[in-house]
Amino acid sequence: MNTLAFEFFRQHYAPGRVCLVGLSDPMYQLIRIGQSKITSDKKRSKWNHTFLMGERRGATGKEKIYILESDIHFGWKELQFINGPQESPLEKWCKDTIEHACVLGLDLTPDDQKKLNDRGLEIAYDPRYRYPVGELFGTLWAMLTGTLHKRNIFDEEYAIQCATFVRMCYQAVGKELLGGSSDSLSNTSPERLHQSDVFTFKQEWHKS
Secondary structure (H helix, E strand, O other), X not given: OOHHHHHHHHHOOOOOOEEEEEEOOHHHHHHHHHHHHHOOOOOOOOOOEEEEEEEEEOOOOOOEEEEEEEEEEEEOOOOEEEEEEEEEEHHHHOOOOEEEXXXXXOXXXXXXXXXXXXXXHHHHOOOOOEOOHHHHHXXXXXXXXXXXXXXXXXXXXXXXXXXXXXXXXXXXXXXXXXXXXXXXXXXXXXXXXXXXOOOOEEEEEEOO
């Protein structure tokens, strides 16, 4: 585990904050390259995944931070396979291959934080939802063709990729994370969240 990235997230923890990560694993590199069409310099994006900071649980001094996300997770040790929205420990994304990390925040009231967490948990434990690999490629296609404003060509009712999940949770408390962007909900991407000017808090970590 990359302890520097882990401590970065712990330092900037607050319920409901949006987190971005960029890893060097081959599949994640493809996602970063795919977003190059919408980066300001047309180079690969730093980001391949996004999630929400959830609850912090445990005894004082030994609290564990949980995140809310949509992902495909293989747990070989637990013989576990989870496809879709889920609650995970923060350290899941603090891998040795992490290269970039970012925490974004808005001025949320305690009531907003609770509603965000409740909505995230509601989706995470709804068995109808799944992480759509096809929709991921649909978003990449929309970037290439300049059709992010249109509904994802592979969109399905209970298909929800990571950035769509985050944006949906915020919409539940009446907040639009992409500001005036016309991007379809089903075409939301980590790079677009990083570009958004609605956040009042932003901190980044980059592997030296």
